[in-house]
Amino acid sequence: MAIKKYDVIIIGAGIAGLVAAYECINKGKSVLILERNTKEHLGGLAKLSFGGMALVGTPLQRRLGIKDNSAIALDDWHSFADFGTSDVYPKQWAEQYVHESAEQVYHWLLGLDLKFFPVVNWVERGQYKRGNSVPRYHVLWGTGHRLVERFEELLKNHPNRDRLSYLFEHKVTELVEENGKIVGCTAKQKNTSEKDLSFFADHVVVATGGITGCLDKVRENWYKPWGKPPTEILNGSHPYADGLLHEAVSRKGGNLTHLDKMWNYAAGIPHPKPEFEAHGLSLIPCKSALWLDHSGRRIGPEPMVTGFDTNELCHRISQLNKPYTWQLLNWRIAAKELAVSGSEHNPMIRDRKLFSFLQEVLLGNHRLVRQLEKESDHFIVARDLHELVNQMNRLNGDNSVDYEVLKQEVTQFDDVIRRGQGLWNDDQLRRIQHARSWRSDRVRTCKPRPILDPSAGPLIAIKLRLITRKSLGGIQTDLQSRVLNQLGAPIAGLYAIGEAAGFGGGGASGFKSLEGTFLSGCILTARAAAKSINASV
Template structure:
């Protein structure tokens, strides 16, 4: 017996959940197939910090931020560096800046999902302009609450009987009949010994990207950067391996910009790994010194977060060794250090406002102590000689010379001691710039010498590049319909979220303004559902 649904959604991340919700609103029957277990429903979105780049919101206006789609699109193009043939990525970028206010901010608000009343300023740009104004909004409850809420909406939906979710099933191929995608083939993830066929009028690919497969990351590494680092951490998930991308390509779909990725420069091994190479992505401290494997400050321009994440990854990929160090003290860590994601931000995730404000004002000593206890890559010492010894011990060599490390730190501290009017170090100039915006000021230390005796123990963190998001993927039009290599629609097939490069097979271009991922998932999913509602499938 052939079981047929109106819609099959491959992948139960936030794009898949949003698409399912919108399709249930149309009284469609929906089948979601997901490779993971039920406890991981929501995918990486559930683990995310919940930040979204939104344009012209009431929160921005309340804070005196003048932002418009025109300003945002200009910033977007500056970072994206689109090519002349990037028609659909450009169209999706324009759609994003025009629709994020209504289709994301206000829509989520109507579903009782709200943002913390502070707008952060990330990806300000280094050599090219990035975000010219703050527009990074953090969902109150993080990505965990976003997923939790959509699970609630699906379970309580008046058409909930029309939804079926099958877990631990890996889609290996699509079914094509008379030029139309009419279903997919899946097998049980653990056994892999029985193929099952599922049929639907519409099939949506919502499987994420390729950055969970380090082999594919290396295969598609951006060639002008040379070879990929010999050591990388996985900040995605092994199931984000591009398997369904390959199936789409097999049936004529166009894969684009797979060499464009959004990785992070400050990863450490996850103390509680769920898979091989599992990493945690730190939000590195602006006031820390960023050093190479020998303990020398990376230069000539100092590395510092908050301005151009992509450039940090490029510079790290070109270093002699595939790891770096951040050197700081407890004072800096307590105020500035964070781990990206919901797991290590329980006060925001669990919406404990008083506790969260206490950590912001008094320092997040809880997190610093947790990392000290759990991670061997997070080294704490009472003096610089002890720190050097522990760093070399972790490496199993003597690559860091105490005198070299001491010179780097004391030179930086000496500049700070000269006084603000004589700060000619570019890192200090950028710290001053960051502190000029109120939300960054409370999370960025006023410069004081790192070796200041009252600043607490010294800290060194060993970092590696960590993968995260694919900026390229399955090419789509503005209705999220998958396109073939000639630009024609593949009837019955859609791609949403990261699988579609967050729209058009690469809406961000070369660099993201950050925060365009969760909101990109929402926009592309809603576009696909609207296309189905309007019967735009041919």
């Protein structure tokens, strides 16, 4: 029987894979996409994402009076990345990103009939080192769900649609090499006892995500200066993001770098409707909530406040005696500030219901607060502090939360607020004031009022754990997304894109991300790979 050969095999049907496929069939290339998951999961984690992208020098920024350019952005990037002298390719990709994100991502997506919400948020402002000097976080109208949906439409209706094939539930385990060139891969079809199937192409593209869906690999590659990993970590990725193809690439001589660099989050709760073991839901925690340790004591001496340095929050939590923390707040704060990362819990943005979304922004997202109260036992609502502490201890199965300790912490904080703005000698309040100085963050950040104010109740406590999300390291690539060996030479026929490549170069973000560099990094690396493939004879 004749063996069918393709121009391009793409392993992984996440957004990076879909973008690469689109760009390749635009030039008439024949493309096979091999996906480990089912057809319903086309688009991978991108479809569940919030759709935020860090973009530099866009018309939207200029319209809002934000003065930004690639030089400012690169300076910010290096501040957070803390690159080493050997990080040649990550540095190249960082420079490529800040120079090309406006044209290659923002304008390109607009040209494909995708839209951005007309505000730019200011995230990762920096704490001990400068982060984003200016707001850069652009949000797709329709979230990542719409991004994936649009590429599904583009591929389905493409004039060269017959040049594209999908095979779902095929687990690729090995790459095929002939005469020093990668010429294909082998895969196992799910729920069959047949031997591995072989697929062949002139170019093979790895687009399988990172390693943070495998908690064993997360612990194995935990950043050593932080000590041992927490005993309890939630999975905010997917079990198929397990580094299987990283290992296959390594066996063919590909260089893996910076696997100990990860972008995890500090505020995870168990998913109310889990699809796999340790499945977590990542909350965007409230700036106005008190962040407490297991006993109810405020974490310090410097208070923990979200929006400035996510990596540092994770670092500090990993050093605590217990693997969980609490946030203490009230209904008023939750309705205005609380959010869940991703499309699943943001239906008004995901489904592009503008009026309903504006209504929730202006009047408070009471729908989400009620949903979490109903669905999650880690989201505790109580009439008073005594009842709240009792429920917190009941959830823990012990008496580790000390009522007197917690009462003193919240009372002291409330007393500072009551003294008036001119006497707000508390770093959390100073950071809240800074956040409220930018208009798009002002509408999502409460003006400080005492937490125990009866008119702002009831009280809420949320039990939180670290939750995994993205790998910042991965398969080393050059600016054409070609996989490099340990001598820095490209491996013929082999490419890596998106998270599999550490969003470019095996670690473009360095130690920590400016946030929003992931979806856009998938697009940039995928377009670079397709451009190289399409230029080949």
